[in-house]
Amino acid sequence: MSESLLLSRRDLAFQLYDWLDAQSLVRAPRYAEHSRETFDAVIDACERMATDLFAPHYQAADRDEPRFDGTQVHVHPAIAPALRAFAQSGLAAASQDTGRGGMQLPTLIEKAAMTYFYAANVSTIAYALLTMANARLLLAHGTPAQIEAFAQPQLDGRWFGTMCLSEPQAGSSLSDIATRAEFDADTALGAQYRLHGRKMWISGGDHDLAGNIVHLVLAKIPDADGRLVPGTKGISLFAVPKFLPDADGAPGMRNDVVVAGINHKMGYRGTVNCLLNFGEGVHRPHGRAGAIGYLVGAPGVGLACMFHMMNEARIGVGLGAVALGYTGYLHALDYARHRPQGRPVGAAGKDAAQPQVPLIDHADVRRMLLAQKAYVEGGLGLNLYCAKLVDEARVADDADTRRTATQLLDILTPIAKSWPSQWCLAANDLAIQVHGGYGYTRDYKVEQFWRDNRLNAIHEGTHGIQALDLLGRKVTMEGGAAFAALSSRIDAAVSRARSHAALADHAGALGARLARLQDLTRRLWAAGDTARTLADASVYLEAFGHVVVAWIWLEQATVAQGRRGELFDGKRAAADFFFTRELPRVDAMFDLLSAFESSPLRMRDAWF
Amino acid sequence: MSESLLLSRRDLAFQLYDWLDAQSLVRAPRYAEHSRETFDAVIDACERMATDLFAPHYQAADRDEPRFDGTQVHVHPAIAPALRAFAQSGLAAASQDTGRGGMQLPTLIEKAAMTYFYAANVSTIAYALLTMANARLLLAHGTPAQIEAFAQPQLDGRWFGTMCLSEPQAGSSLSDIATRAEFDADTALGAQYRLHGRKMWISGGDHDLAGNIVHLVLAKIPDADGRLVPGTKGISLFAVPKFLPDADGAPGMRNDVVVAGINHKMGYRGTVNCLLNFGEGVHRPHGRAGAIGYLVGAPGVGLACMFHMMNEARIGVGLGAVALGYTGYLHALDYARHRPQGRPVGAAGKDAAQPQVPLIDHADVRRMLLAQKAYVEGGLGLNLYCAKLVDEARVADDADTRRTATQLLDILTPIAKSWPSQWCLAANDLAIQVHGGYGYTRDYKVEQFWRDNRLNAIHEGTHGIQALDLLGRKVTMEGGAAFAALSSRIDAAVSRARSHAALADHAGALGARLARLQDLTRRLWAAGDTARTLADASVYLEAFGHVVVAWIWLEQATVAQGRRGELFDGKRAAADFFFTRELPRVDAMFDLLSAFESSPLRMRDAWF
Known part of the structure; x- marks a missing residue:
């Protein structure tokens, strides 16, 4: 595979x-050691590694799926060397503090660089991404001992991690x-619980890639009467390692968590996906059944801890969808340039005596x-914009800017996740069609x-x-503050674009749609x-997404002026x-929503 | 599989x-022996056979793909018994003359009954459908000797057939x-030629299902100077059996056609798809290289012969797409009724203390x-409407009705093929989403x-x-006569619907879109x-399709009034x-087309 078929570096x-002025981020003290040169060096390294170690086994790992031998999962043999190289490069901790072996890289650059891996082999990089997310969650909510025991080996690339949320009956x-989760003992790693239950859809739930796997598990601590409280309030978060750390922190005693089965998917096949049983007594750590887990954060706030990472996880899904769309576009473009077929329709029709032309x-x-x-370029822009908001929320000088960045991130995340899952999947559909x-x-x-991308409209919400x-x-959150902040950004882009004759029509078209979206939102909520109000939320999401991506395109077109x-x-x-063929689609959606x-x-029951 | 998950019989x-008044067809002498009871008996038989013999190996034949051992293709073992039962039922000749062992069934009923097989196992029934199409083509254009030698064994279900059009460089x-194709000799089976070339995408190109395979092959007869004339004029049609018939008509000498490879597809995997080499000298019938083929029809009109069958073939593709969408819908409905998940949003939001509800x-x-x-019901209606037009074009009393039916069939065929390929694929996408x-x-x-359905936007055009x-x-054909005939049908439906208060708005909406479509078509062609004119033909097709399916829905809604x-x-x-959420989509397309x-x-070159 030529490297140019992953993403356009240009x-x-x-x-x-x-457009995003990434180089300005180095003015923040956190990123002061960086420059465009260090940014580019990281992106170069990722592009090279993605091309050389990830792309080559993309199809092979799809063909030869993970295999469960009844005890252990085995994955395609090309996955381990790719992930080892990734770990050795230090990229797993790219955005972490230098004190933790990280690079203190802005999230914007980290996400941009990671996009190459998504484009090259989304299933293989998934193991590393889950691990990085797991470690970040521990860094945010774990105790120093938990971070040392569970996060550091993941940041170093020695261990892997998972997120265990869903259950067979609860998606x-x-x-x-x-x-x-029942209280067991207080330990140096925090309050120790025994967990019993089943977790479904666990990506990377078991494999032969590394010495240990740290599961971050949502479970309910029973109330005083031993009952599990309905709702989300009783949910807590636990770190449940496959092997309990021994006195030296190395993988020791086998914990009571086992693979009950693996899911055979349509795509994303290189990433194993497991049903895990916790506490069935297959292994009996310290002599009795129950998976040992260490409480992370306070009891009862597990979902909040988990959702703290959800914005980034969802941007990750959006970027994955973008990357699949993007590499599909470049593959289709390459094919269309080289495949001769038929003759174009000229002003006077076709002439069969002419030689065939490229598609x-x-x-x-x-x-x-x-x-x-x-x-794909619109979707990439949206997700990079969001990644930069993560940085702004973290390093901006003043609290107002940080708060606005957080609000914008909150309102844009569902779009950044869902829009590419729909439209970059549509791009993949067109890429197939170009290939005939x-x-x-x-x-x-x-x-x-196309198969791999289909997952993105399902997972992570x-x-x-x-x-x-x-x-x-x-x-509506904070009295509509996030929507107001977004509207103000879009209005500013519209104003800038209006001053360019070539963009004035587009600016007007976007301004009108934004005004209608604001009015519509008020009317939907006024229904009482x-x-x-929510019956057609999906239609609203789709229309909102097209308005947002039109804004992204207007921004980019303005820069290109x-x-x-x-x-x-x-x-x-x-x-x-986009402005002539995509944005106008929203009008029919607005009409529909306005009509309730x-x-x-x-x-009800009249289905057939 | 419960039978109700294939199609709704109701x-x-x-x-x-x-709606379609199928029982009125029995007034035609050709169908006089039939009645609603015989129609239903055929449909019953197909539903049962599809349920019992076709649906059960749908997934197995996808998993265990056809295998090429270097000499011969082997297909999943459950395919042969299913096709044998199909052949023994006489369904392969369902619409043929009783004199040929057929049932003289109206095409409308034949297609309706066949839809059960598409829904149950589109890959397995494809072998039979190709064979039926091959036989029909021979019946239309072959000599009595060719029909006896090649069509009859296919109608009897003893042999199979293919269509060989595409080549690796010509799709x-x-x-x-x-x-x-070079002239060799005159024989009792017609002019005998020797063929040399490669044919790509040959469904059913080889297998272990039957005694012989009749390939209908497009090839060019060289001109007096031995050159192949550019364009379609030199193209002729040949019957090329895998085994040449011996004196008794039984499969005899091996012909010089061999499998060069099989294609590994994303879906539709049960149907083997081959690259065939003709005349490479692997076998040497009568002592020399060259695949023996018998000219069918006149020289140079091969494409016309082939396209004579194209309307029906394309309706077949459309029905296949509908059937996959339809069974997907019923599966999603079944899942949604039985899977508990979450709580609905009520007037005051959600209440986590309530039990979960079905999806x-x-x-x-x-x-x-x-x-x-x-x-799916709209797509089914459109394709059944077209199937009835095939009957009307054949058996209507007066020439005017027959001509109008042919015109309507001509203009509706591209819609009947493409609309379900797009929208019933979208239905399958939604069926996945309902399943999470x-x-x-x-x-x-x-x-x-979903994977299987994706082929339908590609094959048969x-x-x-x-x-x-x-x-x-x-x-524009015949001075716009076909479009005028269609417009007149739509106008009539609009008039009928206007008299029902509940449908008046829909009727008005459709009438307005039809008027705009007519005006737009004139303006597109006035561009000179x-x-x-054709730059956005795909957008035109999509808009036209939605107008047509809105008409189908208006017809059905009127009957239901x-x-x-x-x-x-x-x-x-x-x-x-459909009227509130789908038809309005066409306005943005009309606007786009109007704006050229x-x-x-x-x-041109500014791709990235």
């Missing part, structure tokens, strides 16, 4: 430096989890490529991009969950009936495409 | 009898095929189900429905090819530049859904 540089509805000479193929470009019959075969990667989060919570060259021509063309049509609410 | 009966562009109690899940219902994480696993069938066919040819019961309530709800925006035409 576009990435445009988005990071020309989107976490308040219904039934895993029970890209057909208008319909260029339409499909331009759509992909508009989706060949795209439907496993000789080409585009079919796998389904599309419907994101929609309820956006309309049910984010647009939450069920009616007056500049010459293919990169800038391409930005203008894709922005034009709500036929799904009325539909 | 809906099928509504569409066939309440959508058939004028570029390079397979050469279907969530408005967003009902929205996804209603969308599926609107897509479980839908992404191979424990449930919905992921396979891609989406882009259908679009050019519709806008570039069908709407074919390239500009004033009738009580779940079936009719469901028809009304789905029609309302054509950014894809202008886009």
